[in-house]
Amino acid sequence: MAQGGRPPEVRLPPAQGLGEGGRLSILVAQGLISGLLFGGVYSLMAVGLTLIFGVMRVVNFAHGDMMVWGMYLAWLLATRVGVDPYVGFVVCAAALFVLGLAVQRGLVNRIIDAPHEMQILLMLGVALVLENVALLVFGPEPQRVRSAISTSAVWLGPLFIDVARLVTFAVAIVLSLLLSFFLFRTDLGRSIRAAADNPYGALVIGTDVRRVYAIAFAVGAACVGAAGALVTPIVPFQPTTGLQLSVTSFNIVIIGGMGSLPGAFVGGLLVSVAESLGAVFLAPSMKELVSFSLLIVVLLFRPAGLFGRRAP
Amino acid sequence: MRWAALAGVLILVALPAVLSSYLLSVFIFIFFYAFLGQAWNIVGGYAGQLSAGHAAFVGIGAYVSAILSQQVGLTPWLGMFVGGAVAAVLGAVIGYLGFRFGLRGFYFVLLTVAFAEVCRIAVGNLEVTGGAIGYYISFTGNPWQFQFQDNRAHYYITLTLMLLATGVAWLVERRRLGAYLAAIREDEEAAEALGVNAFRYKLTAMVISSFLTGVGGTFYAFYLLSLQPNSVFGIPLSVDIIIRPIVGGTGTLLGPILGSFILSPLAELSRHYLGQGGWAGAHLIAYGILLILVVLFIPQGAYPYLKSLVSGRSNG
Amino acid sequence: MADVLPLLDVRGLSKRFGGLQAVRDLSFTLREGEIVSLIGPNGAGKTTVFGLLSGFHVPDGGEIRLRGRSLVGLKPHAICALGLARTFQIVRPFPHLSVLANVEVGALAREPRRPQAQAHARAVLEQVGLAVKMEQPAGSLTLAERKRLELARALATCPSLLLLDEVMAGLNAAETERIVELIRAINGTGITILLIEHVMRAVMSLSARVIVINYGETIAEGLPREVANDPRVIEAYLGDPGEAHVGAAPA
Numbered sequence: 001m002a003q004g005g006r007p008p009e010v011r012l013p014p015a016q017g018l019g020e021g022g023r024l025s026i027l028v029a030q031g032l033i034s035g036l037l038f039g040g041v042y043s044l045m046a047v048g049l050t051l052i053f054g055v056m057r058v059v060n061f062a063h064g065d066m067m068v069w070g071m072y073l074a075w076l077l078a079t080r081v082g083v084d085p086y087v088g089f090v091v092c093a094a095a096l097f098v099l100g101l102a103v104q105r106g107l108v109n110r111i112i113d114a115p116h117e118m119q120i121l122l123m124l125g126v127a128l129v130l131e132n133v134a135l136l137v138f139g140p141e142p143q144r145v146r147s148a149i150s151t152s153a154v155w156l157g158p159l160f161i162d163v164a165r166l167v168t169f170a171v172a173i174v175l176s177l178l179l180s181f182f183l184f185r186t187d188l189g190r191s192i193r194a195a196a197d198n199p200y201g202a203l204v205i206g207t208d209v210r211r212v213y214a215i216a217f218a219v220g221a222a223c224v225g226a227a228g229a230l231v232t233p234i235v236p237f238q239p240t241t242g243l244q245l246s247v248t249s250f251n252i253v254i255i256g257g258m259g260s261l262p263g264a265f266v267g268g269l270l271v272s273v274a275e276s277l278g279a280v281f282l283a284p285s286m287k288e289l290v291s292f293s294l295l296i297v298v299l300l301f302r303p304a305g306l307f308g309r310r311a312p
Numbered sequence: 313m314r315w316a317a318l319a320g321v322l323i324l325v326a327l328p329a330v331l332s333s334y335l336l337s338v339f340i341f342i343f344f345y346a347f348l349g350q351a352w353n354i355v356g357g358y359a360g361q362l363s364a365g366h367a368a369f370v371g372i373g374a375y376v377s378a379i380l381s382q383q384v385g386l387t388p389w390l391g392m393f394v395g396g397a398v399a400a401v402l403g404a405v406i407g408y409l410g411f412r413f414g415l416r417g418f419y420f421v422l423l424t425v426a427f428a429e430v431c432r433i434a435v436g437n438l439e440v441t442g443g444a445i446g447y448y449i450s451f452t453g454n455p456w457q458f459q460f461q462d463n464r465a466h467y468y469i470t471l472t473l474m475l476l477a478t479g480v481a482w483l484v485e486r487r488r489l490g491a492y493l494a495a496i497r498e499d500e501e502a503a504e505a506l507g508v509n510a511f512r513y514k515l516t517a518m519v520i521s522s523f524l525t526g527v528g529g530t531f532y533a534f535y536l537l538s539l540q541p542n543s544v545f546g547i548p549l550s551v552d553i554i555i556r557p558i559v560g561g562t563g564t565l566l567g568p569i570l571g572s573f574i575l576s577p578l579a580e581l582s583r584h585y586l587g588q589g590g591w592a593g594a595h596l597i598a599y600g601i602l603l604i605l606v607v608l609f610i611p612q613g614a615y616p617y618l619k620s621l622v623s624g625r626s627n628g
Numbered sequence: 629m630a631d632v633l634p635l636l637d638v639r640g641l642s643k644r645f646g647g648l649q650a651v652r653d654l655s656f657t658l659r660e661g662e663i664v665s666l667i668g669p670n671g672a673g674k675t676t677v678f679g680l681l682s683g684f685h686v687p688d689g690g691e692i693r694l695r696g697r698s699l700v701g702l703k704p705h706a707i708c709a710l711g712l713a714r715t716f717q718i719v720r721p722f723p724h725l726s727v728l729a730n731v732e733v734g735a736l737a738r739e740p741r742r743p744q745a746q747a748h749a750r751a752v753l754e755q756v757g758l759a760v761k762m763e764q765p766a767g768s769l770t771l772a773e774r775k776r777l778e779l780a781r782a783l784a785t786c787p788s789l790l791l792l793d794e795v796m797a798g799l800n801a802a803e804t805e806r807i808v809e810l811i812r813a814i815n816g817t818g819i820t821i822l823l824i825e826h827v828m829r830a831v832m833s834l835s836a837r838v839i840v841i842n843y844g845e846t847i848a849e850g851l852p853r854e855v856a857n858d859p860r861v862i863e864a865y866l867g868d869p870g871e872a873h874v875g876a877a878p879a
Contacts, residue, residue: 059418110608116417117362121558122607124551128600132593243547247429250422285444289433292426299423300413488740495733498722505682505716507708507737507785 026158027280035276036269037165038234040172041227043268045245046252047176047261048223054259055196055216058108059116061123064245065130066221070096070228071237072138078145078232085145086167089229096225100218108217109210127242134239142236149233168230175226176265179219183261192216196259224249248288251295257308266306324471328464336463342576343470344531349556349568350477351524356554357562358484359517360497364421365406365428367549369399369522372431373529374539375441378449381457381534388458392530399526400519402427407518411511425547432545447539458534466535473531474569477524481565484520493517497563525553555599559606561613570615575599633696635660635820636681636712636789641690642844643680650676652844654690658789658822663815665823665835665852669865673844674824675717678791682714683707694789708737713787715778717794717824723767727758730766730777734784749784756780756810772803779810789820796827808834832856840864 045067052060070092077088103126111119152163183189195202195212203209231237248271256267271291278290298305328336352366373395380386380394406427410420436444453461460466484490492513495503500510533539543549560571575595582595610617634657641654650673658664666674679685681692683704692699699707713734722730731749732742739745753759756776761769766777775795782790792811796804808830815821825831831838831852838855840848842864848855855861 107604107608114607114611117360117421118607118611120362120364120418120421122604125600125603125607128551128596128603130600132596132600135593136597243551247422247425247547251426254419254422283437286433286437289430292430292433295426296409296423296430299415299419299426300409303413303415303419486742488736488742488745491729491733491736491742491745494725494729495722498724499720501684501704502716502720502722503733504704505684505708505714506734506781507705508733509703509705 028277030159031276031280032273033159033161034165035273037162037169038276039269039272040169040176041231041234041268042248042252042272043265044172044175044223044227044230045249046256046264046268047179048220048227049249050253050256050259050261050264051179051192051223052217052220053253054261055192056108056112056213058112058217059119059123059250060217060220061120061246062103062126062130063220063224063249064247065127065134065242066096066099067224067228067231067245068134068237068239068242069099069130070225071232072134072143072228072239073225074229074232075138075143075145075237078147084147085229085232086147086149086171089171089226092229093222093226096228097218097222099225100221101214103221104214104217109213112213127246131239131242134242138239140238140240142238143232144236145232147233162234164233168234171230172227175223179223180261182219188212188215192219248291251291253305254303255291255294255298255305257305260305260307263305263307321475325468328467333463336467338577338580340463340466340470340535341580342572343467343474344528344535345552345556345576346569346572347470347473347477348525348528348553349560349572350474350481351521351528352553353521353557353562353564353568354481354484354524355514355517355521357557357564357567358481358490358493358497359514360493360563361410361514361518362417362421362554363406363424363518363521364547364550364554365424365426366521366525366553367545367547368424368428368431369403369525370529370532370549370553371428371435371539371541371545372399372402373526374533374544375435375447375529376526377458377530378447378533378539379440382447382449387456388530388534389456392458392527395530396523396526399529400523402431403518403522404515406522407515411514411518425550428545428547428550432541435545436541441541442539444541446541449533449537449539451537458530459537466531469531473528478565478569480520480524484517485565489513489516494563551599555603557613559602559614561615561617564613564615567613567615570618571613574614575602632659634658635662635695636822637691637693637696638681639691641677641680641692642688643676643685644688650844651680651687654841654844654846656839656846656849658820660788661815661818661820662836663811663821663823663834665825665831665838666841667825667828667831667838667855668841668847672842672864674841675793676844677841678714678793678824681707681791682712708785708787711786711788712791713782713785713789714791715775715782715793715795717797719771719774719778721766721769721774721777723765725766726763727766727769727777728753728762731780731784734781737785752780752784755813756783757806772799775799775807776810779807783814783819787819789822790814791822791824793824794826795823796825796830804830828856 049060049063052058073092073095074085074088077083077091078085107122107126111122147164149163149167154161154163183193191202191207191212192215195207195209199209252267252271253264255271256263274290274294275287278287282289352363355361356363376395376398377388377391380391381388406424410423415423435441441447451459453459492503492508495508496510496513504510532544556571556575557568559575560569561567578598579595586594606613636658639655641651643651654677666677668674676685680687683699683702687700694710694712697710728749731752732745735745735748739748750759753762756779758773758776758780761773769777779795796807799807804827811821811834835852837850838852839846840855840861847864848858848861
């Protein structure tokens with residue numbers, strides 16, 4: 001996913017008094033900040049995915065393509081109805097919630113107990129449909145959404161902070177916190193966590209497991225719908241990034257630990273920062289190399305991830 | 313059954329006499345993806361290891377033979393084996409890492425995707441491979457350089473590749489490797505208790521599969537004459553490779569072939585009739601729906617399903 | 629007798645899972661051609677012992693020697709190649725493969741050529757009494773048939789030592805009787821057998837020796853009748869022997 005998005009003008013502090021090291025450290029610091037702020041979106045994506053996996057053990061290969069629909073819904077709201085994505089994301093989350101319910105009830109429920117490979121293939125089918133319908137309806141050209149705050153930047157000494165990224169980060173954090181509140185403080189949330197921990201036990205105490213599964217999947221979809229909306233003012237987007245986004249989400253979730261919410265959250269920030277630094281030290285087109293290399297290392301040496309409890 | 317297969321092959325061999333150049337290219341498309349699907353089938357179907365990164369092997373085979381041809385003058389007729397060998401080395405590495413570290417199911421899928429993506433990014437950033445712009449092969453039309461003016465040559469080459477891969481799969485089925493892979497697919501631990509070195513046989517399947525796929529990469533390179541890292545290493549190609557055997561029936565000899573005969577014309581029709589209106593990707597929606605339907609209702613695939621229908625009927 | 633190398637020599641075997649010491653300093657030997665039973669209450673560690681012998685667990689300490697050759701650290705398939713075969717407590721047939729194909733997998737351990745392996749598999753199925761179900765998918769078999777299939781598969785690997793894990797569990801009296809006869813017949817061909825079993829009647833009638841374990845250690849070993857009357861064994865199965873007597877004064 002393009003993390004570029006250059007600001008209107010790139011201003012570096014005057015060269016005098018700064019050696020190579022100074023300039024590099026500014027680039028690194030800039031990369032860190034950009035990466036960290038963008039990481040909020042990654043975290044939100046990953047939290048949604050890990051919730052689905054943690055509760056239902058379902059591998060949602062359509063995750064990235066649901067996010068694509070979140071993006072385009074936000075775009076529609078912005079361009080047809082004039083709603084700023086920083087407000088419209090709520091609608092996107094709600095719409096994806098409904099889509100998630102439909103997909104879960106109609107399709108996912110039937111393959112809950114199937115081997116992972118079957119789930120992956122089913123969700124791949126869903127992904128193909130979602131991505132190519134979006135391609136059909138919206139066309140392949142990259143789009144952008146202008147938000148009221150898109151073009152402003154704040155300066156912190158020699159470093160600039162893109163306000164849109166800052167707001168996206170803030171909203172993403174708030175949403176993640178709201179999600180934790182929901183999961184840890186509400187009855188429904190507790191049922192979801194109980195079902196994730198011990199599905200049979202949850203059944204025994206009378207939990208409507210089917211309802212819990214549907215809600216968990218829908219909430220996961222809502223997360224990614226919101227994430228999609230929040231990303232639209234920051235970077236250009238197109239339908240064909242769906243599968244890529246799914247793979248990135250899986251990267252993050254495995255590194256952080258499948259089924260672990262703090263793992264997904266931290267993983268999202270980590271991967272985003274790693275990619276950002278990768279862009280600085282290697283080349284912008286090589287930034288995913290860092291996250292994939294990290295993934296391979298984690299898969300081989302610590303498949304449970306940073307926070308995960310279960311190894312495959 | 314044998315006679316039907318033989319008859320089918322003979323028909324296919326005779327077809328070019330009556331086909332237009334356009335239809336020839338449709339069949340080339342069908343045969344080539346049937347070949348790739350069959351090569352994948354050896355590790356994805358018979359060994360039951362879902363690899364979603366097989367495009368990596370196509371890409372490696374393609375780039376290796378292309379570069380050897382353009383820089384060193386090695387004829388692709390030999391270069392294809394070098395390309396296949398290099399692809400097999402990567403396959404061995406992925407297989408070794410994945411199987412030695414006990415990665416199953418979803419984790420193995422992601423490992424294969426990760427490697428394919430690393431290849432894509434790496435090749436897209438190296439100068440020797442032309443970077444993101446791509447690698448181009450100058451057109452000579454010289455058969456020694458695996459380039460042909462006449463589409464019929466491509467037809468017979470891809471037909472041969474498809475039959476070759478099917479022949480390899482048939483051999484695998486008949487030999488101990490096939491019986492062991494079936495056991496591993498069913499219950500790897502129980503198989504181990506019966507003396508099956510699961511690691512060794514899964515790795516063998518992976519190496520055979522990646523070698524064949526790499527050889528196919530050479531055809532890809534010299535048919536298209538241009539290589540783009542995002543296309544030849546990309547996830548869409550990996551999806552294209554696996555969807556035909558999955559719809560047709562994994563772990564069966566005719567599954568990948570049937571799958572390609574169903575799905576490839578679909579793609580071509582979509583491109584031909586809808587491509588102008590920017591609807592070229594419409595066949596992917598059909599692919600997605602088919603995939604969903606197959607997984608939900610006939611997970612064993614179209615070929616075994618049809619076979620059971622036919623034998624069900626003949627048994628009264 | 630002491631001069632003959634034992635078929636299986638286990639010394640000081642131990643295995644810990646997290647906080648649980650599953651097997652503790654276990655030692656026993658098996659002589660060629662014996663039928664020996666390994667008994668003990670549930671959770672005593674018997675299946676863990678099988679897991680250690682067949683290579684599914686790596687021991688924390690101790691030695692396992694099959695005809696003098698150390699098995700410790702070898703993978704299950706290598707141990708099978710050396711002549712030790714096992715069945716699983718919960719049967720694990722290859723459900724989508726035919727009965728014949730199931731057994732053929734075992735036969736291929738000794739005979740890499742398919743036709744010959746298939747012929748051997750047919751012979752084993754005859755011996756075990758499942759030949760009539762040869763072409764059926766293994767998933768369609770009854771429990772008793774699956775147990776026999778599991779046995780046939782292991783037998784097809786031409787083992788010197790066969791480990792049978794509760795092969796009679798869940799069978800009725802007639803089925804149990806048939807399996808007992810089968811085990812005797814297999815032993816008659818020279819295969820040494822180590823049984824984990826709860827069906828005491830079968831244990832008593834089949835075994836030359838019985839080893840009793842509890843909490844991962846041997847608590848008794850000897851002839852079936854000796855072991856059955858050993859108070860330590862009774863205590864392990866029933867609790868305090870005093871409680872077994874009606875009207876006894878509380879301790």
